[in-house]
Amino acid sequence: MFFLSENVKVNGERDYMNKEMRRMEVMETLHNHNQKTYENICCMYNEGIQQVAVVQPTGSGKSLLMAKLIEDNPNNRFFILSTSHKINDQFKSKLDEETLERLDFNIYCNIPNMKQEIMESLKPDYILLDEMHRALAKEWSKGIKVLLEMYPNAKVLGLSATPIRYLDRCRNVAEELFHNNLACDMSLSQAILDGILPMARYVCGVYSFQKDTESLNKRIEKSRNSEEEKKELLEQVKVLKENLDKANGVVDIFKKYIVDGNEKFVVFLKDTKHLRKMKPVIEKWFLDAGFTVRMYETHYKNVDKDKEFKAFKEDKENGIIKLCLSVNMVAEGIHGDIDGVIMLRETMSPNLYFQMIGRAFSCGKKTIPLIFDLVANSQFISDAVDNFPNELKGEVEKRKEECKKEGKEYEVGFEVNEFIVMDYFMDVVSGFKAIEGRLQGRAWTEEEIEILKKWYPIEGIKVKDRLKSRTKSAIITQAHKLGLKDGNKKWAEEEIKILIKYFPIEGMKVVNRLKGRTESAIRSKAHEFALKFKNNNKYIYKRGSKFVVMFRIEGKNVRFGTFDDEDEARRVAIEKAKELGRAV
Structure with a gap:
């Protein structure tokens, strides 16, 4: 009995040490930029913001943020969505069995067909969306919508290196799903220049x-x-x-x-x-x-x-x-x-x-x-x-x-x-493309021309996805013949000044000041100039068709009104933020 007790004691200590080693491993690998991001996540949750997004480049440690959040909330259940079982298995390998008991994993493509009873059995306190841009995919988004509506009180964390779906009208998941509540917004080039990632x-x-x-x-x-x-x-x-x-x-x-x-x-x-x-x-x-x-x-x-x-x-x-x-x-x-x-x-x-x-x-x-x-x-x-x-x-x-x-x-x-x-090769490739653009091939059908007329002014060259049999050069040449302007055409200096001045304040509403520019073109150009919409909706929560202004004060959620109009809610939120000394 004595030896058995000693073995149990030793094994127990070994298990404890293994858990501590795993915990220390997570703590040690939270680099400074991750630590700052994690603090932002916690702060936003504490302020009552339910849905928080993280945009960081690949290799900068997004999965470590997920692991840290799980570790710091030992009494909560988590539902984790990713793009593949392989990714899930890799993440599971970093966690101990006790932790895994309160985690559920799945992949985006399964969500639309998930049975209601299975979804109801999840009961997550947190929903983690890895590669969150996938949540806007046409079919998968339906399942995500059902999930989020079923658990309106769950805290949601979305992570991605590429939040903008460029070939899907430049839709931005951080805006559409997370209301621009960003704990971190870092591009690959920013991470390299800040010394977070090495230059390649x-x-x-x-x-x-x-x-x-x-x-x-x-x-x-x-x-x-x-x-x-x-x-x-x-x-x-x-x-x-x-x-x-x-x-x-x-x-x-x-x-x-x-x-x-x-x-x-x-x-x-x-x-x-x-x-x-x-x-x-x-x-x-x-x-x-x-x-x-x-x-x-x-x-x-x-x-x-x-x-x-x-x-x-x-x-x-x-x-x-x-x-x-x-x-x-x-x-x-x-x-x-x-x-x-x-x-x-x-x-x-x-x-x-x-x-x-x-x-x-x-x-x-x-x-x-x-x-x-x-x-x-x-x-x-x-x-x-x-x-x-x-x-x-x-x-x-x-x-x-x-x-x-x-x-x-x-x-x-x-x-x-x-x-x-790369410059030398790019000159040659550009030369080949220019030659292709001058070739006169088969005649354009009426259907192709209608597609080009409808979508080229909106999508620019991305309309190629709708015209599979046409080269980019052929599309550009035909659009020029039809007098169509590329939705992503070169911006005038005055347009850029308007964008830089008003986008941080108005977000996509700046489209009203830029006649002839589509939302897709504005999103792309704002991304190019690293412009961020200073979202005044961070203290606004949509409940059905209403907009609620709410702040986290001394550990409690305090409401400051419910409004039918989002602009009115934003005005009140800004005033209260200034009164309370919060970030606007």
């Missing part, structure tokens, strides 16, 4: 230009352009191809930029057919560059995908390049000890673009993350939103201007152009 080296190349030029030559020959025009266009393609031939190929790029310590990469491909085609090509690239390579496959058709990904994460052998070939996986939420990404998947979605490059970032990384954009994605999405290189350069210029006003000089800390290796 962004290398752009075009691996398929040989076939691209051959295909373009055939299209020119089959076009309805005049013989003289065809001759001119073919000569232009020849010059562009010669320029690319002189440039470094993929093998040379890998030789130059992959150094000791860069050994793990995620390779993004568009589908399994593309993976099968490119796998031997990728292997040859690395072998010709003088590297030994080991490849793992993670896609839904691979029955061993979980084992493959686990093996990839655990592969620590030195001197070998480890590649995770990914199809529609590892784009959100999964972090390994990754040194870089290789994009062989084209996308027009800024959300997917930032999720892909986000795999390369994590706090405290010792080596320079590498991003190989071998399909010129930074060019394809440039019409929709600032890509990473442009966003970074824009943030640097913005900070320089702010310092200049104060009579100071802003020091970046690194030479941006040394890390962004």
Whole structure:
């Protein structure tokens, strides 16, 4: 009995120590920026704000905020939604069994079909929406709406690196679902310049230009352009191809930029057919560059995908390049000890673009993350939103201007152009696009023209999603012929002044001052200038069709009126905030 008691005591102490170690691990990994964000979350909940959003770039520790909130509320139940079971399993692995007993997990795609009795059994005190932009997806949003209406008193925390759904009319989940109640609003470029995340080296190349030029030559020959025009266009393609031939190929790029310590990469491909085609090509690239390579496959058709990904994460052998070939996986939420990404998947979605490059970032990384954009994605999405290189350069210029006003000089800390290796390729890609725009192909149907007339003034080039068989260049050319103006066309200096002056005060109501500008265009431009709506709704809560003004005072929720009109509620909230010395 004595030995059994001692064993029980020792095991009990060991369990306690294990829990303490887990607790300390969470505490220690809350970096300064996370600690500040977490304090903001708690403060907003204490003030009676039920729905709080966090916008932080991939790799900055969003999941740690979730873990800390769970840890600090041991008597509460949590319902956690993410995009995949793999993400949920990874998060569960960080928690002890006792904690897991009060947590329920699911994924967004299951919510619309969740049985009522199952949803009623959840009874969450907190609802955590990881990758919260998914909550606005057409079908999934219906289930989210039912969930939130069923539990109106539950505190909601949404987290995402990309809150704006750019290819869905620039809808912003932070505005629509969280009323702009942001505990943190940080872009990738801001995190890099603030030293939270390391600067990555962004290398752009075009691996398929040989076939691209051959295909373009055939299209020119089959076009309805005049013989003289065809001759001119073919000569232009020849010059562009010669320029690319002189440039470094993929093998040379890998030789130059992959150094000791860069050994793990995620390779993004568009589908399994593309993976099968490119796998031997990728292997040859690395072998010709003088590297030994080991490849793992993670896609839904691979029955061993979980084992493959686990093996990839655990592969620590030195001197070998480890590649995770990914199809529609590892784009959100999964972090390994990754040194870089290789994009062989084209996308027009800024959300997917930032999720892909986000795999390369994590706090405290010792080596320079590498991003190989071998399909010129930074060019394809440039019409929709600032890509990473442009966003970074824009943030640097913005900070320089702010310092200049104060009579100071802003020091970046690194030479941006040394890390962004892409201008030459972008010039060539732009040249190909210009040639495509001059080609006269098949006639436009009445239906296509109606779609273009209706949506181009609203969505700009994003209308391509509605015109699958048309190239971007063909759309721009046809829109020009029809006299249509791009919803994202270049802004006049006076328009920008109006936006900068009034957006922080009026939010989307500034649309009334900017005739001809759509809400989507305004959201995108406000994002470009890092403008934030100074939301005066933070003390306003919608109850049915009414608006309630409420403040947290000495631990209690105190109401200051119920209003039919939101503007009237906002006016009262501002007055009371000033009286109480609260942030407006």
